Structure formats: structure tokens, C-alpha cells
Amino acid sequence: MTARVDDDLRRALTDVGSSDRGVQNAAYQALTAATDGPVAWAYEAWDELVAGLRDRDNHVRAIAAQLLCNLAKSDPEERIVRDFPALLEVTRDDRFVTARHCLQSLWKVGALGGTPLDTYREGLVARFAECRAEKNWSLIRHDIVCSLRDVHEATGDETVRATALELIDSEDDPKYRKKYAGVWKAQRAGRTA
CATH class of the missing domain: 1.25.10.10 (Leucine-rich Repeat Variant)
Structure with missing residues (x-):
């Protein structure tokens, strides 16, 4: 009830x-x-x-x-x-600030594990691929990688890390690939510090 x-x-x-x-x-x-x-x-x-x-x-x-x-x-x-x-x-909102507020909160869904995690991961993988045509695509992709990192930190689920690394590797632009990879390097540095 x-x-x-x-x-x-x-x-x-x-x-x-x-x-x-x-x-x-x-x-x-x-x-x-x-x-x-x-x-x-x-x-x-x-x-x-x-x-x-x-x-x-x-x-x-x-x-x-x-x-x-x-x-x-x-x-x-x-x-x-x-x-x-x-x-x-x-996350596709015409007002980019609105889209980012939503995108930056989605990790809380993935952190639940199980079916919500699967739904979250599928959605973000698709979003990562489709956003390339949008004005702020690099920020969207960065937020997606950060979101996956947050879920990994909350759950320790290595499949989340694997998903993030696959997305990072799929980035054609070396500048952005390095930026996104830095999100995960920062996580490793924070854990050892």
C-alpha cells in the first residue's frame, strides 16, 4: 500500500x-x-x-x-x-540545460541494477550514438560517460565499465576520446588516493 x-x-x-x-x-x-x-x-x-x-x-x-x-x-x-x-x-529537450539536468540524474536509475540498469544502459548507448548530429553532442557524450562512471562507482558492476569503454573507443575524434577516457582515469586516481 x-x-x-x-x-x-x-x-x-x-x-x-x-x-x-x-x-x-x-x-x-x-x-x-x-x-x-x-x-x-x-x-x-x-x-x-x-x-x-x-x-x-x-x-x-x-x-x-x-x-x-x-x-x-x-x-x-x-x-x-x-x-x-x-x-x-x-535528454533531447530544446532547452539544453533541461536536457543536461535530466541526463546528469539518470545514473540513479542505473544504480538500481537489474532490469532498470539494463534499460538505462540500452538507452544511454543509443543516445550516445544518435547525439552526434546535435549541437552539443560532445557534452552529451561526456555526460553519458560520467553517468556510466557514477553507476560503476555505485554498483561496482564491471559490465558498466565495459560499456563505457566501448563507447569511448567508438569516438572518432581523438581529442574527445581522450577527454572521455579521462573521466575513467580520474575515477581510478580517486580510488587509489
Whole structure:
């Protein structure tokens, strides 16, 4: 049984859609703090956040994406697998800052392991390949490699490292291949330090 969202969090969920940026940012901060760990009320807010991924306001889209990624740890039904394509669509947002906010949160889905990890990995591999035609393709690819590194750090899953290294090796431009490889070198240096 899903727990109810308390009144303050219910108000924050509503305030995410506010046109007042101060109200919206306060709501985002409250919800981010509330979803730092697993919560019993995830499904009470789930569909509302999925709908927010298509909101006309790019701030709402970014907030909804980040909160869904946070709620993935509170998702025993693995709804995140069903809704992952909608999250991945936000990584193509016309507002690049919105796309990046989503992309930089997706690692939380991969960190769950199992089917969510498989869905996440497939989505990011496809995204890495298709983004080459986009204006900010190198930043998107860098964020994907960083996301995979974050999942590897969270899980220790060596198949994630293998996926990242395959993507890095597929980069034609030596400058960017070196930049992406540096993400993994930094991880190794951090672990030995």
C-alpha cells in the first residue's frame, strides 16, 4: 500500500508548477531533500511527475526528471523501466540545460541494477550514438560517460565499465576520446588516493 504524501510535500508537488521561480525552487529543494532516501509515497506522486516531463515549462520538465530519478529507489514495481523512454526524451529537450539536468540524474536509475540498469544502459548507448548530429553532442557524450562512471562507482558492476569503454573507443575524434577516457582515469586516481 502506498503511503500518502504529507501536506507540506503535497504543496511542494503542486508548487513545482508555479510560475513564481522562488516558490518553484523552494518546492524543488524540499522534494529533493525528501527523496534523498527511499520514501513510501513514491507512487502517489509518480504519475504527476511523469506528466511533468511534458510540461510546457522547461523548469518543470527538469524538476520532474530529477525527482523521478530520485524516486527510482522507492520503486519496487520498477515503473521506472516503463517510464524510462519519457525520461530519455527529456535528454533531447530544446532547452539544453533541461536536457543536461535530466541526463546528469539518470545514473540513479542505473544504480538500481537489474532490469532498470539494463534499460538505462540500452538507452544511454543509443543516445550516445544518435547525439552526434546535435549541437552539443560532445557534452552529451561526456555526460553519458560520467553517468556510466557514477553507476560503476555505485554498483561496482564491471559490465558498466565495459560499456563505457566501448563507447569511448567508438569516438572518432581523438581529442574527445581522450577527454572521455579521462573521466575513467580520474575515477581510478580517486580510488587509489
